[in-house]
Structure formats: C-alpha cells, structure tokens
Amino acid sequence: MADRFIIITAAGPDRPGIVARIARVLYQTGCNIEDSSMTRLRGEFAIMLIVRLPAKKGLTEIKQSLKKVQRALGLSLLLRPLSKQEARREQRPLGRSFLLSVYGSDKPGIVYHVTRLIASYGINITDMNTRVIGPPDNPIYVMILETQVPAKVKLPAVHSELRKLKRKVNVDITLHPVESARF
Amino acid sequence: MAVVKILQYPHPLLKSHSRPVKAIDQRMKLIGKNLIDTMLASPGVALAAPQIGEPHRMIICDVSRKMKENHHGRIILINPVIRHKEGKRIFREGCLSVPDYTGNVSRAERVCIEGQDLKGRPVSLISEGFEALALQHEIDHLDGILFLDRISSLSTDLFRRKVY
DSSP states (O other): OOOOEEEEEEEEEOOTTHHHHHHHHHHHTTOEEEEEEEEEETTEEEEEEEEEOOTTOOHHHHHHHHHHHHHHHTOEEEEEEEOHHHHOSSOOOOSEEEEEEEEEEOOTTHHHHHHHHHHHTTOEEEEEEEEEESOTTSOEEEEEEEEEEOTTSOHHHHHHHHHHHHHHHTOEEEEEEOOEEEO | OOOOOOOOTTOGGGGSOOBOOOOOOHHHHHHHHHHHHHHHTSSOSEEEGGGGTOOBSEEEEOGGGTOOSSOOSSEEEEEEEEEEEEOOEEEEEEETTEEEEEEEEEEOSEEEEEEEOTTSOEEEEEEETHHHHHHHHHHHHTTTOOGGGGEEEOGGGGGSOOOO
C-alpha cells in the first residue's frame, strides 16, 4: 500500500512535555513524524507535523489515540489527510529566496498591505514571523517573511511598489536575497 | 578527468577524522586532481577529500565560481590548520553531502590558515567573507564535523524574545 500522510496542527498552553507526549502516542500507534515545525508564540505552543500513517490505521484512529493527550494538555487539534502532491518532499521550486523585513510603529493593516502586494506578484511566502516589540506605549511591529520570487517577476517593479507602500503605511521595508551556498 | 561520486550522509567517512597527509605522492596528487574535477562538475564551491571517499586531510575551494568577493581563486590545501579566527558571521549553509537542507551557521568572518599546496610548499593565507566560511566548512569535514553540528539558530530565532 502506498504511503499515506496527514498533517496534524495543534496548539495549547506552553509547558514542558507537550511534544514528548504527542510523539509518544504517534510512536505507539506506528505513525512516523516526518517534517515538522513547532514554535512558542507568547504563552502558546503551536505545532505542525506531517505524519506518515501506519499501514493498518487511518486518520480517525490516530485522532482517537490523541484524545487523552489532547484533553490533558488542553490542545486544539486538527488532523487532515494530505494528497500525494502535498506530501511530496520535493516541492516545486518557485524561484529565488528573498527575505522581506517590515517594521514600524504598530498599526492595523501592516500584514494585509504587505502580503497583498507580494501576492499580486505571485511571490510565495514560505516562512513568516511577526512580533510586537517595544514598550506598551510605543509598540513596534516586526514582520519577517521568507519568500520565493518567481523568475519572471521584475524585481525593480517590486522594489518600487514596496517603496510606495513604505510611505503609505509608514513602515520600513527591505527586500534582499537570502545568502546561501552549498559547500 | 575523474569525477568521483560525492558521498552523502550517513556514510561513516563523513563522521570520521581524516588522516594527516605525510607525503605528497602520486596517490595524493591523484586525489587532488579528482577533488578539482569533482568540484567543477558539482554545484558546490568547495570540497574535502573525505567527501569523495578519501580520508586524507586535503581540501579544495574556489568561490570565484559563485561570488566576486575577495578571494584567492582555486585553493588546494593539504593538512590545513586554522591559526587564527576573527569576527563572526551567520550564513545559511548547505552541503553537497547533506542534500536538501540548509541551516544558519555561525563561523568566523576572517581566518588565517596554514597548510601546504600540492607540491608540498607551505601556504599561509588570510581569507575573509564567503571564502573564509567555505574553508572553515571544508576543514570541519576533515574532523567529521558537518554543518548540522554547528547550526546556530533556526531562522526565526533571531526574532525570538530574549529574557535578559
């Protein structure tokens, strides 16, 4: 039987042992954790896991096995089957990697304005983090995105649009290629 | 021309110490030649002998293939030793022996390295920037250290709140 994959997303109040307890259940049910990303956002711990299912078990059974841990840890939990394409390790490369940093005084709409602009160019977000930093009376919004810019996108046009946005929303924006190399 | 297969983890040579080169004989010269040919045929800018299955302390580096920064062109170093390190730079590295993964690694920005060339002549060079990173990466290979052993942060880590 072909490999079947699901994605599990979970979030709950942060404490030591969340990952261990989930991993234990998955291990005992014969699941295999493949790619994952987990992070703490303030007091909340958020989890995304791509899991390979054991041959004889389905999503419903895995969900059932996680019930106890879910209750004990107060987790919100979601399981969704993945298509073959979604579970492929080699995702279609969408272009060159660029890092976009946006920061400025906190105000509503920063995420919307920036992401709408880059989406209009077909630029794909592969990673994104936002943080509110600074003192409560003068909060600063910091937003860092890793993106893939398709080859056909004309970078000067994007830069020029970002400059306009910078003035309009009154934030600082830089877009630069991610330096990386294989040695 | 001999392009050799680049070993990939978990090949045990990649986690082993390589032997110092005692004499630069025909065999060592052949390994040097194979390193050149294999690097040129690869998408990388540097290579260490253990990556092509030869556990000897020899590396090659030629960052001019990718960058126009300060560099020494093609460098082959035998028994390289880092004498001095300065500064710090975090850079996203990948490795020909660890496919499909890159990570942020912190290394020295500037290094002074000593070794020998393929004729046995002593070499001493001061390297900085991209080339210095590549050289440090390759010298690590001679001690069985992969960039995975030196990941300094997840990319998001930079923005994580710190409690001082």
